[in-house]
Amino acid sequence: MARIGDLLRTGRTVSFEFSPPRDDSAQLSLGRTIAELEPLHPSFVSVTYGAGGSTRERTRDVVTWVRRETGITPMAHLTCQGHTRAEVAQLLDEYQEAGIENILALGGDPPKDPADQRPSEYTYATDLIDDLDTRNHFSIGVAAHPEVHPRSPDRETDRLRLAAKLRRADFAITQFFFEAHHYVEMVDELADLGVDKPVLPGIMPVTNGRQVTRMAELSGADVPSFVTDRIAGLDNPADVRSAGVEMASELCAALLAAGAPGLHFYTLNRSTATREIYANLGLTTS
Numbered sequence: 001m002a003r004i005g006d007l008l009r010t011g012r013t014v015s016f017e018f019s020p021p022r023d024d025s026a027q028l029s030l031g032r033t034i035a036e037l038e039p040l041h042p043s044f045v046s047v048t049y050g051a052g053g054s055t056r057e058r059t060r061d062v063v064t065w066v067r068r069e070t071g072i073t074p075m076a077h078l079t080c081q082g083h084t085r086a087e088v089a090q091l092l093d094e095y096q097e098a099g100i101e102n103i104l105a106l107g108g109d110p111p112k113d114p115a116d117q118r119p120s121e122y123t124y125a126t127d128l129i130d131d132l133d134t135r136n137h138f139s140i141g142v143a144a145h146p147e148v149h150p151r152s153p154d155r156e157t158d159r160l161r162l163a164a165k166l167r168r169a170d171f172a173i174t175q176f177f178f179e180a181h182h183y184v185e186m187v188d189e190l191a192d193l194g195v196d197k198p199v200l201p202g203i204m205p206v207t208n209g210r211q212v213t214r215m216a217e218l219s220g221a222d223v224p225s226f227v228t229d230r231i232a233g234l235d236n237p238a239d240v241r242s243a244g245v246e247m248a249s250e251l252c253a254a255l256l257a258a259g260a261p262g263l264h265f266y267t268l269n270r271s272t273a274t275r276e277i278y279a280n281l282g283l284t285t286s
Contacts, residue, residue, distance in 0.1 A: 002044075002073050002101070003101045003102060003138075003139035003170075004043075004044055004073070004075060004102045004139045004141060004170065004171060005139040005140075005170030005171060006139070007043050007044065007073070008170070008171055008198045008261055008262070012256075012261060012262045013043035013044065013200065013261065013262035013263075014040070014042055014043055014262055014263050014265075014278070014283050015042050015043050015044045015045060015046065015200070015262065015263070015264045015265070016037055016042050016045045016046075016264075016265050016267050016274060017045070017046045017047075017048065017202075017264060017265065017266050017267060018030060018033070018034070018045060018046070018047050018048070018062065018267060018269055019047070019048045019268075019269055020047060020048065020058035020059045020061070020062050021058065021062070021269075022058075026269070029269065030062070030269050032271075033267065033269055033270060033271045034066065034070065034072075036271040036275065037267070037271050037274065037275070038070060038071070038072060040275065040278055040283075042072060043073065043262065044072065044073040044074065044075055044102065045066060045072050045073070045074055045075070046074070046075040046076070046077060046102075046104060046173075046264075047059050047062045047063045047066070047074065047075070047076055047077060048077045049076075049077040049078055049079050049106065049108065056087075056091065059076060059077065060076070060091065060094060060095070063075075063076040063095070063098075063100055064094075064095075064098045064100065067098055067099055067100055068098070073101075073102065074100060074102070075100075075102035075103065075104055075141065076095060076100055076102070076103055076104070077103075077104045077106060078091070078103050078104065078105060078106065078128065079106045079107065079108025079128075080105075080106070080107060080108060080120065080122030080123070080124070080125065080127055080128045081107070081108040081120055081122070082108075082118040082119070082120050083118075083120055083121065083122060084119060084120070084121045085121045085122075085131065088122075088128070088131055089131070092131070092132070092135060092138075095138075096135065096137055096138075100138075101137065101138060101139055102138060102139045102141065103132060103138045103139075103140055103141070104140075104141040104142070104143070104173065105125045105128040105129050105132060105140055105141070105142055105169070106125055106128075106142070106143055107123075107124050107125045107143075125142055125143070125165060126164070126165055126168065129142075129165070129168050129169065133168070139170045139171075140168070140169045140170050141169060141170065141171050141172060141173055142162075142165050142166060142169045142171075142172050142173075143172065143173060143174070143175065144162055144166070144172040144173065144174045144175070144186065144199055145158065145162075145174065145175045145219075145220060146174050146175065146177045146182035146183050146185070146186045146201075147175075147177060147182050147220060147221055147222055148220065149161075149220065150219070150220030159186070159189045159190065159193065160193070162186075162190065163190055163193040163194070163195045166190065166195050166197045166199075167195060167197075169197065170197065170198075171197055171198045171199070171200060172197065172198075172199045172200065173199075173200045173202055173264050174186075174199060174200065174201050174202045174264075175202055175219045175220070175221060176202045176203060176204035176215075176216075176219070176221060176266055177201070177202070177221050177222075178221070178222070178223065178224055178227055178247070178251065179224060179251075180251060180254040180255050180258060183199075183201050183255060183258070183260065184258050186199070187199055198261040198262075199260075199261070200260070200261060200262050200263070200264045201255050201260050201263060201264065202264045202265075202266055203248055203251065203252060203263055203264065203265050203266065203277075204248075204265075204266040204268075205241070205244040205245055205247075205248040205265075205273040205274070205277060206227060206231060206240065206241075206243070206244030206247060206248070207237075207240065207241045207244050207268070207270070207273050208237075208240065209228065209231050209240060211268075212227075213228075227247060230243050230247060231243050231244070241272070241273055244273060245273050245276045245277055245280070246280075248273070248277050249276075249277050249280040249281060252277060252281055253281060256281075263283070265277070
């Protein structure tokens with residue numbers, strides 16, 4: 001296994017993101033997806049974390065399974081919403097004992113239903129980094145929003161907060177976006193603030209127009225008209241995926257040409273679109 005901060009110092013990375021399965025059937029499907037993507041030799045894979053810690057055990061189980069049963073380096077997402085420091089300490093103990101070396105430290109969102117909210121001793125991702133720093137074990141990643149975090153009051157404040165967070169981390173991974181200039185502008189703004197840590201662009205191929213639009217609304221990302229125009233009138237799901245793969249391939253090529261240190265694919269627990277983009281670009285990891 002490897003620390004992601006070290007991987008990024010040696011060359012370009014290509015990584016995949018999964019969500020923890022909700023039931024046994026989804027677990028089997030995820031296992032097949034990981035098996036289909038493993039021959040691509042990803043630099044690492046990450047596993048998301050539900051709002052308010054709702055998938056804590058399932059996230060842990062997938063991450064430790066990847067560590068134990070595959071040759072892939074895993075990273076666990078961890079949000080601070082809905083956790084006490086004792087709960088986080090226990091989870092970090094379990095990760096450390098299992099040989100997990102990478103954590104994506106996130107602020108996270110509270111559950112939509114107030115009845116599902118749990119006590120929390122954290123407010124921001126930096127609070128979680130405080131605890132990770134005491135361990136001297138994990139490579140720490142943080143989230144970045146090229147189009148500005150939806151809860152930021154303005155762009156300047158967003159970039160100042162991101163720069164402060166990234167100074168304490170090894171790398172960042174962005175929310176997905178559809179136009180390369182958003183990423184380039186963010187990296188330039190961070191450089192102006194004296195921060196040059198690697199920022200991995202997050203890529204989500206359009207495979208379902210309604211789903212991507214809904215997720216963009218939640219994340220604050222803009223779905224440009226050229227994306228919706230390109231899939232408008234396509235009734236066959238295979239045609240939608242093909243158009244989405246083509247657009248994502250163009251975006252990836254532009255990002256790599258602009259100097260991105262790697263690519264991070266939001267797979268939605270499916271492998272087809274990611275494998276097609278990978279083939280289109282002739283991607284290899286160093």
